Amino acid sequence: MNHRRKPLINLTTAIKLYGSEKTCFGRPRFVAKGFCEWCNKKIINKRRTSCCCKEHSQAFLNAVSPVMYANIGSVGGYRGHILRRDKYTCQVCGEFHGEYSPHGVPLPTTDGQLDVHHVTRVKDGGTDDPDNLITVCRACHKQIHRSDNNA
């Protein structure tokens, strides 16, 4: 059995093939609108939408930018959107695999334990259509492919 994985197509190609509605997703918010995405306190300053103050805004950006702002022409860019769509949560076991701010707020990022999996395997003709891709954690991913081999 050949375990070499075909790399995903990049985001630009995915948008061309499948359309941006199915491919591009805004980052998930884990706090209610009007509350700070870093500390979860009510935002008083009306000009701020994401975080309560400049410091929290900076801390939030530092934590999420490596995941949030991958190059559109890159495979990471496409992978990142699938993770966003699935809210950084394994679609098999339901566990959240983002990180948390020091205030305990879930962040739209990954702890490095998330993979993108082809529901219909590539060897069985599965494509990189977003409908065929799900976010899974490393442990569940291993389990899925182990049962493939035992089938």
Ligand SMILES: [Zn+2]
């Ligand atoms: Zn705050």
Ligand SMILES: [Zn+2]
């Ligand atoms: Zn899992």
Ligand SMILES: [Zn+2]
């Ligand atoms: Zn897989």
